[in-house]
Amino acid sequence: MLRQIGFELFKMSRRPRTYLGFAAFLVINFLVLLGVKYGDVGQMAANQAVGFGSELVGRTATAEMMAWVTIASFASVPILTMFMPFFVSLIFGEIVSGESADGTLRTVLARPVRRGSLFGAKFIACMIYVAGLVGFVGLSAYVMGWIAFGRGGFISMGTFEQPMITYYNSSEALYRLALAYGLTAAAMAAFGMIAFFISTWLSNSMGAIGGAVMLLFAMFIVGQIPYFAPVKNYLLSTHLLVGQKAFVDPMPWREIWTSLSYLGAYLAGLFAGSVLIFWRKDILT
Amino acid sequence: MEPLIIASGLTKRFRRLLAVNDLNLEVGWGEVFGFLGPNGAGKSTTLRMMVGLIRPTSGRVSLFGHDVWTRRHRALKNVGAMIEAPAFYKYLSGRDNLRVLANTGGDCTGKQIDEALDTVGLLGRAGDKVNAYSQGMRQRLGIALAIIGKPDLVLLDEPTNGLDPQGMKEVRMLIGQLASDFGQTVFLSSHLLYEVEQVCTRIAVINKGRVIESGRVSDLLGGSSVYDIKVDNAAKALGVMDKIEWVEAAPRPEDSATLNVKLSGGDSAELNRLLVEQGVGVSALMPRRTSLEELYLSLMEGDNAAANRI
Numbered sequence: 283m284l285r286q287i288g289f290e291l292f293k294m295s296r297r298p299r300t301y302l303g304f305a306a307f308l309v310i311n312f313l314v315l316l317g318v319k320y321g322d323v324g325q326m327a328a329n330q331a332v333g334f335g336s337e338l339v340g341r342t343a344t345a346e347m348m349a350w351v352t353i354a355s356f357a358s359v360p361i362l363t364m365f366m367p368f369f370v371s372l373i374f375g376e377i378v379s380g381e382s383a384d385g386t387l388r389t390v391l392a393r394p395v396r397r398g399s400l401f402g403a404k405f406i407a408c409m410i411y412v413a414g415l416v417g418f419v420g421l422s423a424y425v426m427g428w429i430a431f432g433r434g435g436f437i438s439m440g441t442f443e444q445p446m447i448t449y450y451n452s453s454e455a456l457y458r459l460a461l462a463y464g465l466t467a468a469a470m471a472a473f474g475m476i477a478f479f480i481s482t483w484l485s486n487s488m489g490a491i492g493g494a495v496m497l498l499f500a501m502f503i504v505g506q507i508p509y510f511a512p513v514k515n516y517l518l519s520t521h522l523l524v525g526q527k528a529f530v531d532p533m534p535w536r537e538i539w540t541s542l543s544y545l546g547a548y549l550a551g552l553f554a555g556s557v558l559i560f561w562r563k564d565i566l567t
Numbered sequence: 568m569e570p571l572i573i574a575s576g577l578t579k580r581f582r583r584l585l586a587v588n589d590l591n592l593e594v595g596w597g598e599v600f601g602f603l604g605p606n607g608a609g610k611s612t613t614l615r616m617m618v619g620l621i622r623p624t625s626g627r628v629s630l631f632g633h634d635v636w637t638r639r640h641r642a643l644k645n646v647g648a649m650i651e652a653p654a655f656y657k658y659l660s661g662r663d664n665l666r667v668l669a670n671t672g673g674d675c676t677g678k679q680i681d682e683a684l685d686t687v688g689l690l691g692r693a694g695d696k697v698n699a700y701s702q703g704m705r706q707r708l709g710i711a712l713a714i715i716g717k718p719d720l721v722l723l724d725e726p727t728n729g730l731d732p733q734g735m736k737e738v739r740m741l742i743g744q745l746a747s748d749f750g751q752t753v754f755l756s757s758h759l760l761y762e763v764e765q766v767c768t769r770i771a772v773i774n775k776g777r778v779i780e781s782g783r784v785s786d787l788l789g790g791s792s793v794y795d796i797k798v799d800n801a802a803k804a805l806g807v808m809d810k811i812e813w814v815e816a817a818p819r820p821e822d823s824a825t826l827n828v829k830l831s832g833g834d835s836a837e838l839n840r841l842l843v844e845q846g847v848g849v850s851a852l853m854p855r856r857t858s859l860e861e862l863y864l865s866l867m868e869g870d871n872a873a874a875n876r877i
Binding site for chain 1: 615618619620621622639640641642643644646648649650651652653654655656657658659663667668669670671672673709712
């Protein structure tokens with residue numbers, strides 16, 4: 283199994299599309315850095331949190347703040363709801379259906395490998411990818427911020443839903459950042475499982491990638507319609523930005539655990555469904 | 568010893584299409600077994616069921632005594648297979664493809680990989696990405712994957728597709744070598760009759776999902792009971808043979824000096840002696856073999872006619 287995971291990662295590492303997400307986020311982080319350094323993003327966030335007319339004085343930008351801005355505030359909407367799901371689905375959506383479409387799944391499964399073992403290796407490789415990508419976003423934002431501003435904690439304006447001004451010193455900021463990125467990785471893994479599930483079902487990676495992204499947008503829209511309020515909690519989109527909750531004081535552990543439960547249920551349910559499909563799948567391509 | 572491949576009552580239905588219908592087959596150790604049939608007869612579906620790519624609707628296949636679907640790892644542990652057109656990771660080199668694929672569920676050293684690449688003549692291009700390979704080179708790589716580590720059973724589906732005549736000849740020789748030099752069993756699915764006739768010891772012919780004929784190639788092709796005899800006086804020879812009970816003779820319409828002769832007893836040497844004693848000069852006595860192509864076409868014709876009657 284370990285060797286199989288190694289092969290999956292090796293194959294992944296040799297595909298240019300694997301690096302698209304990393305390259306894109308490097309560019310996005312750089313743009314965020316420019317926004318923080320020259321565009322006064324800190325003041326914009328303060329305006330959002332406590333209203334116009336407020337004024338932040340002193341040094342507001344640090345490495346921690348840059349990483350926080352990337353995950354929680356300024357860049358969160360485009361990054362977390364558009365870019366990252368796209369890049370995650372690009373990998374998750376291709377890993378089974380892509381091999382099925384080009385016939386390599388036939389070549390692999392004609393070898394003495396257990397289907398469960400192969401499937402598990404692909405799943406774990408995807409999880410490693412998503413952890414790597416989210417970790418890279420956080421680390422690159424932090425390193426860029428360190429180079430540009432140095433270290434030093436940050437003033438959090440809370441989240442979009444719960445605006446509030448709180449100061450976190452450097453060590454607490456780091457802890458909350460690590461938690462935020464961990465939660466984001468979990469959310470992205472749960473979303474990626476939609477693409478993975480469709481991928482085991484179809485022999486068309488574009489269908490899996492597009493289908494997963496479309497489904498996410500559909501959930502976002504449904505979540506905004508008051509009529510569907512009773513089911514909002516069951517939608518994956520509701521829990522996708524769980525990482526932002528790490529910047530609320532006091533830490534809303536109950537909400538975080540609730541979101542994690544829903545994400546876990548998505549992950550487990552879709553994984554079980556995918557295993558069942560893959561186990562019974564006739565390889566005809 | 569238990570046969571190496573046993574397919575019993577193997578059936579696969581895709582909705583309305585009955586692709587394989589109650590197929591029964593046994594292949595013994597060391598055989599080179601030919602699996603013949605027209606396009607769409609169910610050859611590839613059968614092969615896919617043999618390696619567990621497709622789940623049978625009913626019936627079972629076992630390799631080395633292990634059911635392929637329920638004990639997949641054990642059944643395929645000693646099997647190398649090339650099913651239809653070989654598909655590889657185009658962004659990896661030929662060697663990396665073999666390294667990844669041959670070690671998937673198996674254990675293969677770099678030396679074994681290089682040996683397989685050398686056998687199929689790809690060692691010099693092993694570092695190139697598969698993307699840059701021609702169809703023939705991919706076919707060779709597929710064969711390399713199937714024979715790597717010298718598995719006891721090699722399943723080959725149309726292995727000479729896309730190869731030039733020299734390549735086809737090399738593959739035929741390689742198949743013969745696998746059985747004679749290494750004692751490997753080869754299951755060869757093909758519609759190239761000449762290829763099968765050259766290398767296979769036993770065959771099964773499949774049509775519309777059913778086996779319509781099977782047996783040893785030499786038995787199916789009729790042995791040597793039919794001869795062409797070239798004589799100096801055809802009328803006199805016919806007169807002589809008319810008196811021999813175990814001989815049926817007829818002149819060949821296109822060549823009056825050559826007679827078609829079928830022996831139902833006695834042997835060709837005895838016939839030759841009798842003709843010469845009666846003063847007939849015999850310049851040639853050639854056993855005539857039914858070609859596999861003739862046998863195959865007559866089987867297909869018969870089976871299709873029977874199906875039409877039903």
